[in-house]
Amino acid sequence: xxxxxxxxxxxxxxxxxxxxxxxxxxxxxxxxxxxxxxxxxxxxxxxxxxxxxxxxxxxxxxxxxxxxxxxxxxxxxxxxxxxxxxxxxxxxxxxxxxxxxxxxxxxxxxxxxxxxxxxxxxxxxxxxxxxxxxxxxxxxxxxxxxxxxxxxxxxxxxxxxxxxxxxxxxxxxxxxxxxxxxxxxxxxxxxxxxxxxxxxxxxxxxxxxxxxxxxxx
Amino acid sequence: xxxxxxxxxxxxxxxxxxxxxxxxxxxxxxxxxxxxxxxxxxxxxxxxxxxxxxxxxxxxxxxxxxxxxxxxxxxxxxxxxxxxxxxxxxxxxxxxxxxxxxxxxxxxxxxxxxxxxxxxxxxxxxxxxxxxxxxxxxxxxxxxxxxxxxxxxxxxxxxxxxxxxxxxxxxxxxxxxxxxxxxxxxxxxxxxxxxxxxxxxxxxxxxxxxxxxxxxx
DNA sequence: ATCACATTTGACCGACCAGTCAACTCATAA
DNA sequence: TTATGAGTTGACTGGTCGGTCAAATGTGAT
Numbered sequence: 001x002x003x004x005x006x007x008x009x010x011x012x013x014x015x016x017x018x019x020x021x022x023x024x025x026x027x028x029x030x031x032x033x034x035x036x037x038x039x040x041x042x043x044x045x046x047x048x049x050x051x052x053x054x055x056x057x058x059x060x061x062x063x064x065x066x067x068x069x070x071x072x073x074x075x076x077x078x079x080x081x082x083x084x085x086x087x088x089x090x091x092x093x094x095x096x097x098x099x100x101x102x103x104x105x106x107x108x109x110x111x112x113x114x115x116x117x118x119x120x121x122x123x124x125x126x127x128x129x130x131x132x133x134x135x136x137x138x139x140x141x142x143x144x145x146x147x148x149x150x151x152x153x154x155x156x157x158x159x160x161x162x163x164x165x166x167x168x169x170x171x172x173x174x175x176x177x178x179x180x181x182x183x184x185x186x187x188x189x190x191x192x193x194x195x196x197x198x199x200x201x202x203x204x205x206x207x208x209x210x211x212x213x214x215x216x217x
Numbered sequence: 218x219x220x221x222x223x224x225x226x227x228x229x230x231x232x233x234x235x236x237x238x239x240x241x242x243x244x245x246x247x248x249x250x251x252x253x254x255x256x257x258x259x260x261x262x263x264x265x266x267x268x269x270x271x272x273x274x275x276x277x278x279x280x281x282x283x284x285x286x287x288x289x290x291x292x293x294x295x296x297x298x299x300x301x302x303x304x305x306x307x308x309x310x311x312x313x314x315x316x317x318x319x320x321x322x323x324x325x326x327x328x329x330x331x332x333x334x335x336x337x338x339x340x341x342x343x344x345x346x347x348x349x350x351x352x353x354x355x356x357x358x359x360x361x362x363x364x365x366x367x368x369x370x371x372x373x374x375x376x377x378x379x380x381x382x383x384x385x386x387x388x389x390x391x392x393x394x395x396x397x398x399x400x401x402x403x404x405x406x407x408x409x410x411x412x413x414x415x416x417x418x419x420x421x422x423x424x425x426x427x428x429x430x431x432x433x434x
Numbered sequence: 435a436t437c438a439c440a441t442t443t444g445a446c447c448g449a450c451c452a453g454t455c456a457a458c459t460c461a462t463a464a
Numbered sequence: 465t466t467a468t469g470a471g472t473t474g475a476c477t478g479g480t481c482g483g484t485c486a487a488a489t490g491t492g493a494t
Binding site: 022023024025026027104106107111112114115116117118119120125128129132160163164166167168169170171172174175177178179180184188191192195196198 | 239240241242243244321323324328329331332333334335336337342345346349377380381383384385386387388389391392394395396397401405408409412413415
């Protein structure tokens with residue numbers, strides 16, 4: 001009957017993602033999730049040993065989706081500046097979509113969950129820390145390419161800069177969630193990003209159709 | 218008996234601040250707070266009509282403390298660069314102190330609460346948004362002074378830049394909370410900050426004891 | 435047809451949740 | 465002395481929490 005669409009387990013993960021992301025881990029009960037997913041509680045505990053394990057599975061699912069997007073955005077075929085630019089656009093578009101679907105700006109799911117649970121549940125805390133590290137790896141790699149192309153000084157520490165970028169994005173997403181307003185991310189995220197990286201975008205875009213593939217040296 | 222130290226109401230607010238900040242709003246029950254504050258539940262509801270109202274009172278208390286600190290740090294008697302520098306140091310020292318006291322890096326209390334409740338409780342959400350706006354006002358004012366002294370270009374939009382600074386700090390605090398590690402804030406926050414503002418600190422500090430009061434023009 | 439096994443169901447548990455209440459203490463003020 | 469009202473107490477409520485369980489049902493292989 002219900003197999004036609006998605007499996008019970010997947011349905012639980014998807015529903016949990018929506019409910020927890022929209023509200024918070026502790027504000028959403030297992031009963032809530034079961035009701036929304038139209039799954040009986042016994043079935044829930046057949047697939048997940050605890051509520052926390054569902055949260056972990058939900059994060060895994062989110063991370064895989066994120067990775068698929070990032071692999072596309074940060075593919076080597078794209079000039080590094082374009083990658084960051086596309087990331088900024090993607091953040092807005094993704095958030096905008098989620099916001100329409102769930103009725104509220106939701107920000108970064110890992111940050112939301114991490115902020116709530118990092119001090120309580122060690123496993124979730126370290127999982128989130130690992131996910132964040134994976135995200136910054138994309139930035140770091142891209143920053144290295146910017147260095148190789150001579151667009152940013154070779155002297156800067158790309159690892160630190162990547163952490164800074166991540167913090168900036170996470171912070172702006174958090175503010176967007178609190179204010180329930182994406183306009184800053186829509187109009188200013190890209191600029192903030194290049195400010196932080198240290199690239200004068202206005203100067204670069206003066207040469208519109210040249211130097212796009214590679215501005216090597 | 219207990220009046221000797223602090224009033225029941227204040228004791229509840231202080232205890233709630235610690236417990237909620239350390240864990241999260243929904244993870245801490247009224248019973249928990251009452252037990253930790255050695256207050257009976259009936260007394261709790263004599264002073265606060267609901268748990269949410271205690272949270273609001275707690276935020277008020279946090280904000281007053283924050284304002285006292287910020288008024289000192291951002292006083293006009295200090296050169297604007299020193300103000301930001303002192304703020305970075307203050308963030309670390311404050312977090313370090315709290316971390317020792319509560320056993321875990323806690324980050325920004327408003328961000329933590331906001332992330333958890335903004336989508337659920339409108340009043341708390343808008344209160345937090347207002348508090349954040351008050352914080353960015355300090356940055357904005359300080360950025361204007363930097364402009365007046367010619368240390369940053371007059372062309373930059375200080376309002377936006379202030380929001381960027383706030384997002385960066387909040388984001389790094391959130392990461393510190395998740396990782397339970399203050400080392401990035403200890404060693405890199407100041408540098409990140411001036412990166413974002415667009416001031417080359419290394420260049421400035423080459424002139425150690427001069428140009429401290431004012432580097433006008 | 436029979437078996438093994440995965441899945442589903444709904445009743446159930448004790449603990450805990452936010453919040454209520456009537457009775458009590460005690461200081462002050464008339 | 466008595467009346468008032470702020471503060472305190474602990475027992476109480478109805479509902480919800482995360483989690484359990486035995487029994488029922490479906491499914492695929494032999």
